[in-house]
Amino acid sequence: MKYFHLVWAALFRRKTRTFLTLASIVAAFLLFGLLDGIRSSFAQLGQNADGAQRLQTASKLSFIETLPISLQGRIANIDNIEAVTYANWFGGTYQGPKNQLFTFAVAPNYLDLYPEILVDPAEVEAWKRNRTGMLVGETMMKRFDWKVGQRVPLQSSIFPNSDGSLDWAFDIVGVLRAKDKKSAGFTESLILMHYDYFEESTPYVDGDVGWYISRVSDVRRSDAAARAIDALSANSPHETKSMSEQAAMASQLKQMADIGLIVGSIMGAVFFTLLLLTGNTMAQAVRERTSELAVLKTIGFSSSSVLCMVLAESMLIVVIGGVLGLALAAVIGPAASAGSGGMISLPPVGLQSWMLGLALMLAIGLLVGALPAIRAMRLNIVDALAGR
Amino acid sequence: MKVLRAAGLVLLIALVLAAWIFLPWWALLGVAAAFALWMLLARSGRQAASVTMVGVSTLSQRLGSSSVVIVGIAGVVGVLVALLAMAEGYRHTVSSSGDEQTAIVLRGGSSAELMSVMTRDAITTIERAPEIARDAEGRPMASPELVVAANLPVRGGAADEDGSVQLRGVGDMAWAVRPGMKIVEGRRFEPGKRELVVGKGARRQFTGLDPGSELRLGSQPWTVVGVFESGDSMESEVWADAEVVAATYGRGSSRASVFARLSAPSAFNAFKATLAADPRLQVEAKTTLDYFQGQSEGVSKVLRIIGIVVGSIMAIGAVFGALNTMFASVASRAREIATLRAIGFRGVPVVVAVLLETMLLAALGGALGGAIAWLVFNGYTASTLAGGVAQLTFEFKVSPALLWEGLKWALAIGFVGGLFPALRAATMPVTDALRAA
Numbered sequence: 001m002k003y004f005h006l007v008w009a010a011l012f013r014r015k016t017r018t019f020l021t022l023a024s025i026v027a028a029f030l031l032f033g034l035l036d037g038i039r040s041s042f043a044q045l046g047q048n049a050d051g052a053q054r055l056q057t058a059s060k061l062s063f064i065e066t067l068p069i070s071l072q073g074r075i076a077n078i079d080n081i082e083a084v085t086y087a088n089w090f091g092g093t094y095q096g097p098k099n100q101l102f103t104f105a106v107a108p109n110y111l112d113l114y115p116e117i118l119v120d121p122a123e124v125e126a127w128k129r130n131r132t133g134m135l136v137g138e139t140m141m142k143r144f145d146w147k148v149g150q151r152v153p154l155q156s157s158i159f160p161n162s163d164g165s166l167d168w169a170f171d172i173v174g175v176l177r178a179k180d181k182k183s184a185g186f187t188e189s190l191i192l193m194h195y196d197y198f199e200e201s202t203p204y205v206d207g208d209v210g211w212y213i214s215r216v217s218d219v220r221r222s223d224a225a226a227r228a229i230d231a232l233s234a235n236s237p238h239e240t241k242s243m244s245e246q247a248a249m250a251s252q253l254k255q256m257a258d259i260g261l262i263v264g265s266i267m268g269a270v271f272f273t274l275l276l277l278t279g280n281t282m283a284q285a286v287r288e289r290t291s292e293l294a295v296l297k298t299i300g301f302s303s304s305s306v307l308c309m310v311l312a313e314s315m316l317i318v319v320i321g322g323v324l325g326l327a328l329a330a331v332i333g334p335a336a337s338a339g340s341g342g343m344i345s346l347p348p349v350g351l352q353s354w355m356l357g358l359a360l361m362l363a364i365g366l367l368v369g370a371l372p373a374i375r376a377m378r379l380n381i382v383d384a385l386a387g388r
Numbered sequence: 389m390k391v392l393r394a395a396g397l398v399l400l401i402a403l404v405l406a407a408w409i410f411l412p413w414w415a416l417l418g419v420a421a422a423f424a425l426w427m428l429l430a431r432s433g434r435q436a437a438s439v440t441m442v443g444v445s446t447l448s449q450r451l452g453s454s455s456v457v458i459v460g461i462a463g464v465v466g467v468l469v470a471l472l473a474m475a476e477g478y479r480h481t482v483s484s485s486g487d488e489q490t491a492i493v494l495r496g497g498s499s500a501e502l503m504s505v506m507t508r509d510a511i512t513t514i515e516r517a518p519e520i521a522r523d524a525e526g527r528p529m530a531s532p533e534l535v536v537a538a539n540l541p542v543r544g545g546a547a548d549e550d551g552s553v554q555l556r557g558v559g560d561m562a563w564a565v566r567p568g569m570k571i572v573e574g575r576r577f578e579p580g581k582r583e584l585v586v587g588k589g590a591r592r593q594f595t596g597l598d599p600g601s602e603l604r605l606g607s608q609p610w611t612v613v614g615v616f617e618s619g620d621s622m623e624s625e626v627w628a629d630a631e632v633v634a635a636t637y638g639r640g641s642s643r644a645s646v647f648a649r650l651s652a653p654s655a656f657n658a659f660k661a662t663l664a665a666d667p668r669l670q671v672e673a674k675t676t677l678d679y680f681q682g683q684s685e686g687v688s689k690v691l692r693i694i695g696i697v698v699g700s701i702m703a704i705g706a707v708f709g710a711l712n713t714m715f716a717s718v719a720s721r722a723r724e725i726a727t728l729r730a731i732g733f734r735g736v737p738v739v740v741a742v743l744l745e746t747m748l749l750a751a752l753g754g755a756l757g758g759a760i761a762w763l764v765f766n767g768y769t770a771s772t773l774a775g776g777v778a779q780l781t782f783e784f785k786v787s788p789a790l791l792w793e794g795l796k797w798a799l800a801i802g803f804v805g806g807l808f809p810a811l812r813a814a815t816m817p818v819t820d821a822l823r824a825a
Contacts, residue, residue, distance in 0.1 A: 157500070211655045281712055
């Protein structure tokens with residue numbers, strides 16, 4: 001640490017070059033911050049403690065098949081199951097098919113199983129009283145500039161209303177907010193309506209539900225509970241498949257595209273390029289300081305302290321650039337999400353991304369500094385001073 | 389003065405980049421030809437050419453730092469081209485699924501086949517429309533089809549990991565409506581039997597879809613009897629007899645959609661009008677071209693935006709890398725450049741020479757990146773959930789247009805990365821540079 005001012009001075013020996021190197025590191029870590037945010041928010045969907053406690057039961061045949069509502073009571077009787085709720089897909093769109101919304105018709109106790117969704121208790125009461133009421137996520141409210149108390153026309157892309165048309169109208173009675181901002185992207189763009197009203201109005205549903213959600217009291221025995229639920233309808237026309245909510249989410253996402261692979265290969269290409277550019281700069285910096293390093297050695301600096309100083313320099317520049325880049329990503333991500341009015345949702349850079357980013361910065365700094373540092377360490381004083 | 393010059397430079401870069409983006413290739417070719425003429429004929433042009441020759445011929449001595457520019461830009465172009473190829477491949481697969489002469493009829497308000505339900509009566513009415521072409525026996529070439537999503541085990545996935553596949557129930561008219569559809573292995577299914585033909589893409593995506601094998605769909609056993617190829621999004625589907633599918637999935641006599649071959653592409657508007665005029669029908673007709681393009685629009689746009697955003701950020705990083713390298717290269721050749729200027733070479737040839745050198749390196753990088761993207765990703769298969777319902781497999785498509793776009797990016801990076809070092813070389817005080825080590 002006592003040589004810090006030396007390292008610092010060496011870093012700013014050529015201001016232009018340091019600035020340019022910093023800028024390309026900032027660009028790389030900005031990209032890293034944005035991509036890793038996406039990757040980890042996908043990886044973390046449904047992975048909170050509440051998600052592990054919930055089992056999702058859907059038709060084994062395909063996710064468009066429905067299940068009989070009579071199953072609810074039978075699932076509730078299974079050992080280890082605390083509560084059961086159900087939901088059905090509504091397929092809502094607003095102002096034409098281009099605005100597809102996440103709309104579920106849910107049982108009255110649906111919110112009891114989702115403690116991570118915050119709703120004003122008075123609004124929940126209002127929702128329970130109003131058959132055509134709906135609860136709308138905060139992002140969705142902002143996106144369409146909706147207000148509580150407003151009546152909103154929605155179209156369903158699947159289900160006709162009682163009059164045979166696909167037009168429905170609902171009253172907004174409350175706002176859904178996410179307790180944990182990490183899952184806000186999904187929760188706050190959700191719309192919940194009454195299953196009862198939906199089921200009575202549309203001729204197609206007839207007491208069928210899309211899927212069941214049940215909460216287990218003991219997470220360690222949730223596999224057994226899932227098997228017991230599936231056993232209820234084994235060999236019937238409505239065979240089910242139950243798994244924890246996070247497993248269901250993961251398998252659904254895996255079908256979207258192999259996000260991890262694509263993001264990973266982009267990051268690989270970025271870092272390869274970055275390593276090369278920074279490594280080259282460090283090599284240059286050491287090469288042109290050969291005589292200075294030789295003087296340092298002459299006045300008594302040991303070879304290992306010269307090695308450490310060069311390594312410290314390269315790590316310092318990568319860390320400065322990296323922190324700037326990640327900070328920039330932390331600012332740009334939410335700003336882009338807000339600016340797009342809910343069209344895209346880039347999560348803020350989480351703690352995990354910061355840790356991973358810092359580890360990467362140190363590793364890259366070490367790696368690119370290694371060759372020039374070893375060169376500096378092995379420097380022969382006499383040759384270096386003579387300019388050979 | 390300094391501020392004014394800086395502002396002028398920024399303006400110049402903005403202008404050149406804007407021209408670079410918006411001008412068509414033939415206009416750029418014209419500019420390049422004019423430039424070549426200048427180098428051949430004008431005095432300063434000939435000077436520029438000879439200085440460039442010197443710079444290029446000594447490139448091998450600066451192999452390390454020059455290759456950094458090449459590889460850095462290759463990285464940018466490679467990632468950009470690969471991401472755009474993904475968007476392009478997706479768009480190509482989905483939009484080549486339709487043409488102007490085939491119409492698809494869905495229930496009004498349904499955005500996808502999976503969400504549409506039509507009754508037998510409605511289908512019979514639609515089939516009577518006079519604009520529909522007739523086959524040799526005088527039957528209308530219209531194919532009512534049923535689409536359901538079915539779960540199948542994913543290839544390479546965990547034991548109980550299922551993916552969603554689109555199961556299409558068709559009648560014998562389906563083959564006549566789609567002339568591009570070919571059975572490449574096995575045979576067609578026989579009506580009334582639980583037999584399946586599978587698309588090539590679906591076969592690649594899921595296990596147990598080889599001809600001869602048995603599988604369970606909708607809690608019934610089915611036999612795979614053939615494989616078909618169509619070069620479009622149908623390849624991700626599995627086909628069976630419509631009656632059997634309807635019975636298995638409890639769909640009765642309803643169908644999801646009608647594909648109709650029209651007598652001519654121009655007959656579509658009349659066909660649409662015929663359906664709209666019939667009060668018994670609440671349906672919506674689109675050409676299949678429009679329908680499938682609409683289905684792919686959102687996703688391919690998102691993929692393209694991701695490609696360009698990621699490419700831009702990487703390009704900024706690479707510009708700074710190139711600047712760094714070229715500044716260092718100019719600094720190490722300071723004496724050489726100063727000597728040239730001392731013996732009478734003017735500023736412009738020196739600027740042009742350094743710029744050209746950087747752009748040459750950038751072009752090499754762009755070509756390398758494009759070549760890598762082409763070798764690795766052309767024909768690479770990926771899959772995604774399409775329309776939120778079923779897996780769609782598609783191939784990355786590295787087209788010549790994309791390679792050209794990548795090269796354009798590379799040259800733009802080279803231009804920005806070379807301009808400032810070039811100006812530095814031309815404005816360096818000659819005496820200082822000659823005295824420098």
